[in-house]
Amino acid sequence: MEKRRAFLENTLFFGLVLALGLLGVHWLLPLLSPLLAGFFVAFVAARPARWLHRRWRLPQRGCQTALTALLYLGLGAAIWYFGARLVVSLGSIFSSLPGFYAQEIAPLLSRFQEWLLGFIEGFSPGAPVYWEDFFALAGGSIDACLQKLSAWAMGAVTRLAAALPAVFLWCSVAVISGLFFAADYRGITRFFARCTPPRLAQVLYLVKDCVQRSALQMAKSYLILMAVTFAELAAGFWLLGIAHPVSMALLVAFVDLLPILGTGAVLVPWAAFLLLSGNTGLGLQMALLYAVISMVRSLLEPKVLGNQVGLHPLVALSSAYLGGAVLGFWGIFLGPLGAIVAQDLIAHGVIRLPGRVREARRRGRADREGRGEKPAKGG
Template sequence: MDLNQTEKRRKFIIDIVYFAIILCLVFLFLKYAVSWIMPFLLGFLIALMFRPLIKAVSGATRMNKKFCAFVIVLLGYTLLGFLLWLLGNALFQSLKDFCLNLPSLYTNEIGPALGTANQNILDFAKRFSPDIADQVGKTLSDMLDGIQSSLGELSAKGLSALAGASTKLPLMLISLIFTILSSLFISIDYDNVLSFIKRQIPEKRMAILTDVRDYLGKTLASYARAYLILMGITFIELSVGLLALRVNNALGIAAGIAVADALPVLGTGTILIPWTLIALLQQRYYLALGLILLYLIVTVIRHFIEPKVVGDQLGLPPIVTIICIYLGFVWFGVLGAILFPVTMNIIICLHRAGKIHIWK
């Protein structure tokens, strides 16, 4: 009896250590090694995305499949590069102009508005005590000086950051070139590349990878559906709020903010918070109060319903979803918060299908 218990405990400890080592290796691979082979992984994924179009065009035109792959991938990159160049150039110029004009913007717009607000606060303080008014005036004066110097530093740092980003362009350009070349050559020789990869994987593992591919497609579709639902809810909330505040083109603005909210890193705060500050400087206090309340309502509702909506679409319990989002964000940032629930859903699907056995 004691020997059986000892053997069970020993097996349990060995299993725990084994899975811990596997998790550590996966973590280290995702954290460090992936960046080294990222251009080739992206190249393979891009080739995979172009594959259905290449097959369709090749079948319809009876064109040589390799030549068809070359033409389609090249045209796709040309179009994408042109669009990215237009967008990047416009964004760079906007940031540059903003940084250059920030000091004059403070002098002409922000400074006078803050001065008016300063005077209003002083007038209000004088009703209670001249001593309080003097102290408040000194504090506000120090704050204004601090804001002015901070904006000057921000302008200089912004230009410095743009210059620093430009120094990283050669490395980014090299990675981009290798990504384009790898996707082009993989698309041209896709069947041979895929056949080579399959030959390196045991048949049993290949069956699991096929299941992973199928589950990944279904999971990504469910994930997209979940965020479309969240985007729709956010759009409705923003539309109602902006219409109540009598904002011009409320529906168009709500749609733009809802799209920004669905994107990684961005969110409703990237638009509503600066808008609130501008409204305060313009002394439109009703609009500023409404916008900040709208931001709080949208944010609270979003954080409350997101685990439920995503969990329902993926088939995960809300508590598992929120744990996956949190751990993914802590370990790998915004991208991890998106991909970790997807990975967990695939693992659960494989476990339920009996392909792998992790828990009871």
């Protein structure tokens, strides 16, 4: 009965902690996000500032504040440059969708319709009449959807302009709080350390070290996989005679970083379009390139991630799926990171699994019996 009661108490405790954590993520995280972003930037600048202080005896507070300001300037310049180019590119793409459909997709669907109707007429002479109405309705629906998509994209510019004051306020709070955090980083962290119980502080330090180490390892793993994919794509596009092979390979390699999409989100529709448009040779070669890249990725990814992170591929897939289902897009990355932290906490004995506890008790009992000690009461 005591074991059952202890099990129920532990289950209720961890369930309550998990529920409070999810509520905090959904309610408090959006409110505190600019402050957390500022603290994260100050945290990133802390280690280089300590190195400069030890290396050249420069004041650590001034170094950290200057590095934080430089990080903000670099991030702002990158977001401004690439964001502006992305908005312009997406605007031109969405605005040209109806014309692209009318010039490229509609003739292709018309040829496919003629071939399919001729194929069906060989089996049932009266059936093509009904299929013609179906294809006409489907073509009108596709055209209407593209028109709505283009109008939505053009209206997104207006919505973005309306959201600029809130974005400016968020960025201002993040920048100012980051500079304040950097100016008194040691004092703020020591204050929170004094306010935290020793046992919890020890766990938080362990989690911080694990997250810092695991994030760097995951970034290194994905950069290695991205570099391999980029090299394969650049070589394949060059051999296939694709215009601007390096730029196209870099774009597809960036898409490959997203766990849900991958290279198939670009290469598979591209190959299908080439096959349906009559360019069978290039379409088959594009499909072969995707097959080679997928095979190399499936062989390298478990080994690279296993060597860098030490997480089982099934656990990584499950945690990415659950993280995405609970937290959305960012949960795809936070889920595996949380699994790595949990694995590290289990290894350090902070989280004790029932099987590990029973095994530790059996080992302790065997050690006591080996030393000739009497077993403890109730053990």
